[in-house]
């Protein structure tokens with residue numbers, strides 16, 4: 001169970017002072033300057049102000065200097081620092097978003113790619129700037145028939161929140177078709193919002209564009225109120241994160257599950273249906289929002305091991321020590337900025353580890369990772385073929401036809 005965050009921490013206009021007035025904020029000042037956070041940060045060596053130094057500057061009254069630095073633009077919201085802090089300081093939930101927002105305000109210019117994404121999300125409800133009218137196209141194309149709430153006009157058990165990459169991009173749509181196939185195989189009563197859905201806003205929040213996040217939250221909360229359902233399920237690790245951690249501050253109180261957790265719970269019913277043997281050696285990449293942030297380490301591995309023929313091998317960094325794909329906290333749209341700063345793409349660091357395992361497949365459970373790893377594999381040399389697949393794609397393949 002995640003401890004609730006106080007509303008003062010999420011409202012637009014929250015400042016370092018208002019944060020320090022809350023119990024979670026006060027905990028920041030209990031820092032013992034051990035440096036575990038900086039040492040574990042995958043981009044710590046590129047930051048003038050990693051978390052330990054931010055707190056030091058805060059105590060000494062020099063926090064404005066931190067805001068002028070671009071250190072926090074290099075934070076990919078991977079939760080590694082927070083997971084290792086011996087004082088239990090919620091760095092990625094509480095301190096870093098505030099510092100990020102102030103960093104964005106104080107930069108002479110925001111990296112163009114990120115700026116465009118934030119504008120697109122505000123204007124169109126998705127980071128890619130696609131028409132909201134096309135959001136549902138994947139669900140009706142090529143004979144696919146996915147129930148849509150506005151059309152079926154009845155309560156459902158599961159409201160499936162699809163999200164942006166899984167609605168608009170081809171490889172994300174593969175994920176969505178796999179989820180639909182699995183829901184149908186399990187006899188789950190579900191429907192989607194279709195064109196009424198907008199981005200859940202997790203990355204808007206984690207880049208601390210708080211106004212954008214509030215706009216998206218208010219919108220989605222109104223849409224949820226239109227319909228009757230028992231629970232929300234999403235295959236997007238970031239939407240799952242937003243619904244668990246931030247939306248409750250706005251009155252969201254629906255049970256929410258990630259598809260990985262749901263399908264793992266349904267394994268007694270699902271496993272007998274996984275009849276097709278897949279002779280793959282698979283290595284699983286722990287998504288930050290599912291692993292470090294939600295403790296879902298065993299569930300995706302249990303699902304993979306339930307597929308006949310799959311052999312699971314681990315990368316050097318796994319579970320709590322997994323290396324981020326580099327896509328969180330706005331990192332998805334900062335590759336050009338990172339390159340200009342001479343920073344290695346974390347997705348490249350990660351696929352090198354995956355290649356070293358000898359696996360045929362990198363299994364993932366966050367839609368961002370498909371793009372990041374497929375892209376990284378184009379530039380990292382490897383002798384043996386290796387592909388990227390979402391866990392749900394492998395499950396759907398094992399269902400057979």
Ligand code: SF4
Nearest residue numbers: 031032034035037085
């Ligand atoms: S790990 Fe926690 S206690 Fe240690 S320096 Fe970082 S914030 Fe402070």
Ligand code: SF4
Nearest residue numbers: 041075076078079081
């Ligand atoms: S959230 Fe990750 S990238 Fe950001 S400061 Fe912490 S360890 Fe570094």
